[in-house]
Amino acid sequence: MPSRRKQQAKDTATVIDFAQRGAVHTADDHSTAVTIGLNAAIVAVSDEVPQVTVVRRPGERSSGDADAPDDSDGLPFGPFEPAQHRTLELGLRTWVDEQTGLTLGYTEQLYTFGDRGRHAADGDHSPQVVSIGYLALTDETDLASGTDTVWQPWYQYFPWEDWRSGEPDLIRSVIHPLLKKWSKEAPDRAGQRQRWDRACQCFGFETSRWDEEKVLERYELLYEAGLVFEAQRDRPHLHADKIDMVRPPLGAPMIHDHRRILATAMGRLRGKLKYRPVVFELMPAAFTLLELQRTVEAISGVRIHKQNFRRLLEKGGLVESTGEVSTKTGGRPAALFRFRREVLRERPAPGVKLPSRGPRIKSP
């Protein structure tokens, strides 16, 4: 025990020394040098379809179809160059502009991932990449030509996340049985129960309800269960017995941990909708209330009650009429609205609340 104390004191001294040097390592101190990758999930919604920018790499496509998603696709990303960019977010904005031609409006840092083995498929010992994920919203849908960046519907990567027409068939027919099987493969009784409990909570089986915000939890579960392509790619030895599975198993894959970052982005955006007026970043200047509702539904993946949605908008003072109407809607013309930017000064948490967790609206 005395030796342990001594050890502690020594290690502490090391760290304090690190601190006193101003937290700065000299350039030739390789031991802690790490490359930082900035990753952006850039989201737009067009025609009730949430889209995300994806960089395609034509050289190494596994499918012949140039439009089909491919496991060499990924989010736009690039390195953080401290010498040129004062802050992380400025670095991100700069090269997103260069790469896609988009000028980012709303951006938000999501999470910093540093797992080894999520990036490098072959467990090498090359310098680690720590990736910082960002969410960015835009209402532009034009990408600079001459790039390999394209918009892709985000539900292509997460087909189980779109509940707008009720529970996706995929869940009952594929996910439910495979997760049941995975639960039974746990070594002991407690582990089996734990796995199944988790599956229920994630996907709303049995007594649990679907929670549209748990996008990341669901993806991580599928990853651990070896049901997404990336799991088999990263840890082929663990999933050797599942080699017969259809490829891509569930949803379209992405390089590295990009699908995980996209999952984080989706979950965060779905949550943020409810207490911040972020939807309007995805809308044109003027819109009908139904268009706004459809955008919210597209992102959250669930249907919401029309009249109550309007009531909340009114009470929150989130929108104001422009006086004009749109006749493109089919039936009675809809009044056009604009976002009332003033609410940002007035109310503390002006979101577009979704139904909390009660039963959901049936699809139309």
Next chain:
Amino acid sequence: MPSRRKQQAKDTATVIDFAQRGAVHTADDHSTAVTIGLNAAIVAVSDEVPQVTVVRRPGERSSGDADAPDDSDGLPFGPFEPAQHRTLELGLRTWVDEQTGLTLGYTEQLYTFGDRGRHAADGDHSPQVVSIGYLALTDETDLASGTDTVWQPWYQYFPWEDWRSGEPDLIRSVIHPLLKKWSKEAPDRAGQRQRWDRACQCFGFETSRWDEEKVLERYELLYEAGLVFEAQRDRPHLHADKIDMVRPPLGAPMIHDHRRILATAMGRLRGKLKYRPVVFELMPAAFTLLELQRTVEAISGVRIHKQNFRRLLEKGGLVESTGEVSTKTGGRPAALFRFRREVLRERPAPGVKLPSRGPRIKSP
């Protein structure tokens, strides 16, 4: 315009090349090498006082008093060593144990900060440190001896955040007038209004209400207004005219951006309380309901309604009686409760809800 397009395509190609190399730079590629610092705000609550572990550096103290907070104090932190730690969180846990003797239970990543100038006081060009902040909770209050780590009350660093006995005098007497002054110093009319609106929203002036979660927003505002020590330390040229101000101006300072990380931790914890049962990480195995309430109040900094608090606990099934009672309370003996871990499997968001944003309870 054509040249712009060409430029874009070229830059894109560069990034794609980066991507195709597997997002891995060779060891001698110094341009993007960055040191990653892992920072932990480790929180415990004892006797209704939220405490945070602070590392003191005796060598360079500005005050003679060894117990007084000092601008050479900071959160425990250390470098991320990719070679030794598989994930960021494992790295954090390892050296927090070594440094403080604490074994972290609940931990949560907060945010990744990368601002130059927040770390390096003298705007040097040494390699950048990107710091990843973590929040960790514990119910142990023993620190390993032989270290320079001590517990400090967190309201020492944020005296304006404790509203348990009503609005702190500091706000009306110091913060309000100084922010008013700062608002008037804006170059134009719109800027003045913008500054004051922000101050009102942050501190609940005029029509706004106090929102206990906006800890970071408030600290950032005070930083920008030059009212905290760190602002004057980092950018002395901007605050030359305020040289006469008392030092430390508002709250105790910390090294680097550690007070910002602590602010992030406080805000996140205050928010998390409401929808996750994290308080119990700070409680002993058995506790009375008032002890639990006092802990919630200590963290959130506001008083809550006793009977309603109990009603929520019951309805949520968060606790169960142990059958025993505690007579240490003064009046009628209080039943002892324990946390019902099962709720984690049952309910989706079992938090300890605080009053949302209505008027608050008067202090007792």
Next chain:
DNA sequence: ACTATATATACTCAATATGAGCATAAGGAG
């Protein structure tokens, strides 16, 4: 012009959640 069929918008109603308070119970100190 009339009808069917869209959607838009206004209003109602029950169930539940929330904020605030009163009333009673059960210990200890004097």
Next chain:
DNA sequence: CTCCTTATGCTCATATTGAGTATATATAGT
């Protein structure tokens, strides 16, 4: 045994929420 203190049970008005009905106003087709 009286007072003080905290615990715990219960009530009540109000706000919020989920869900539905009723009416308005356009277009398309006959």
